[in-house]
Amino acid sequence: MDREIVTNNKKYWLGVKMIPGLRNRIYVLADRAGGPQHLWEAGKDDLIDLGLDKQTAGEVIAERKMLDLDRRYADLTSNGIDIITTEDNEYPRLLKEAPYHPKALFVKGRLADIRTAVAIVGARRATAQGKAMAEELASEIAAGGVAIVSGAARGIDTSGHRGALDAGGTTYAVLGCGLDMVYPPENKNLFKKIIENGALISEYPPGTPPLSHHFPVRNRIVAGMCQAVVVVEAGLKSGALITADFALDYGRDVLAVPGFSKSDVSRGANRLIKQGAYLVESAEDVLSLLGVEHVLRPQTDALNQIEKDFLEIMGWEAQRLDDLTAATGASIASVSALLLTLEISGFIKRDISGSYIRLK
Known part of the structure; x- marks a missing residue:
């Protein structure tokens, strides 16, 4: 498709999406009209023929007159936002195959x-x-x-x-x-x-x-x-x-x-x-x-043997400090130091009750 037509379609998708009266049926209406540009340019009678009632059609015309579409499109691109349509190669392939997919997406x-x-x-x-x-x-x-x-x-x-x-x-x-x-x-x-x-x-x-x-x-x-x-x-x-x-x-x-x-x-x-x-x-x-082949590296590889052994003893149930001290036979100071190290590295978390929970 001609690049100018694709660009225009992006601009007109922005326009019709900014009119509240069109949003609930925007893709159906755009298809009936022959594309977003035709929907944007449709007169009141045309909108009624497309399926809108007289009041909504009148509101759409009034809202359209208040929109400076060229300025809005320039603002959009200057803020790093692009419009990707089903005509673009970047449009997600799987999404395009799904029913009810959006014909246009805003992407940053x-x-x-x-x-x-x-x-x-x-x-x-x-x-x-x-x-x-x-x-x-x-x-x-x-x-x-x-x-x-x-x-x-x-x-x-x-x-x-x-x-x-x-x-x-x-x-x-x-x-x-x-x-x-x-x-x-x-x-x-x-x-x-x-x-x-x-x-x-x-x-x-x-x-x-x-x-x-x-x-x-x-x-x-x-x-x-x-x-x-x-x-x-x-x-x-x-x-x-x-x-x-x-x-x-x-x-x-x-x-x-x-x-x-x-x-x-x-x-x-x-x-x-x-x-x-x-x-x-x-x-x-x-x-x-x-069907993806990937060798997973154990997250505990980054830990020393003492830390690995401690996590094995801790298990996956919530544990209190005194329980861990009894299970390991270590001093409260040693267990507290290990817990702090493992908490900083993201392996455990202390909950609001004061118990410790292993996360990974």
Whole structure:
């Protein structure tokens, strides 16, 4: 397609996406009109013929007159945001094959040729163990050359992105708001790193706030970009289960990490396993399913033998200082020093009760 036509299509996708009256049916209307430019230029009668009622058609015309589209497009590109359409080579191949895919995406960063990708999703109110598991999985999967996709939400999503970045891998965050928004706000620095090592993605134009109904919709993009979706901790009403449902609809693999059966934050993931999702205990389970050959280096290789032995004694259950002192036969001072060293290196965490939990 002619480069000028492609550029114009990008500009007109921006225009029609900025008109609220069109958003709920934008892709259907654009198809009926013959493309985003024709939809943008449509008169009131044309909009009615396309399926809008008279009042909405009038509102669309009024809103369009107030938009300086050339200036808005220039502002967009000057802020490092590109529009990637299904006509671009950069558009994610797997997503393009999925039903209901967006015809245009706003992207900040770089969309490389994504050959293999895994989504890691889960609860916002995740446990320390859940977040550690998500980070470990993402790190080891990304080290195998697989891109990590998630939604940049608090909890499991954030841990997945961090794990990928820690491994020097590629990660993509699909947002439920405009790319000029930082949501959640505490992820500002994380977003900067994602832009440098992947991209922020949204189908919503700049200025769009993070409204609650945007997040279930964006989950179809997360699932669509990936060969597989891994759920790490999720309640029965978690958005992660919506992502898993989209993955199943698209014929993608769904995997889940099992959790404590009495914990509300684990019920959704456990139910997926009951329904046939692949059970995940390690990154090797995911890489094997994808057919990716990668030798995983034990994380404890960085520790000395005393630290390794201590972790073996500690196990994976929460332990108090006096229990660890009794189990090791070492002094309180020695055990406290080991705990501090392992906590700084990210192998353990102290919870609010004062107990210590092994994370990796």
